[in-house]
Amino acid sequence: MSPTIRQAGPADLEPIQSIIKEFYDLFGYPYEQERHRRMLTEFLANPxxxxxxxxxHESALVGYLALTNGYSFEFGGHYALVDEFFIREAYRSLGLGRAVLTEIQQKARQSGLQALHLQTESYNPRAKQLYESLGFRDLNRSILSWEID
Incomplete structure (x- = not known):
């Protein structure tokens, strides 16, 4: 059975925040509940x-995918970044990740995006293999970040 995906709206703040916290806790990312609530509220209100x-999956919320919008001269215009993608551990290896990304790729084409980017942790070769099997390419670049406070 393939997953169902639907775009979240402001009314979905609580379940989205809950599953994001689960993702952050699993991978040890820093999570600040009020800060994330403010970010999610702003994000969900501004398409x-x-x-x-x-x-x-079978009516249970098992994951989420966050796309952020950007613009790139190199890639010919508007693109989206898969900023976060999470499937609960109990639901992995069912083909859900592949099905979700395939549907997101179709939506990207339909919306006129020029590229879809994502990043993965270097310690997650299984995820990288999935992404490459769907046509994502490793451009052999490093992502460098400078955080402002």
Missing amino acids: ALGSIWMVY
């Missing part, structure tokens, strides 16, 4: 920033 897709 120009991107979208969050809720992933369901």
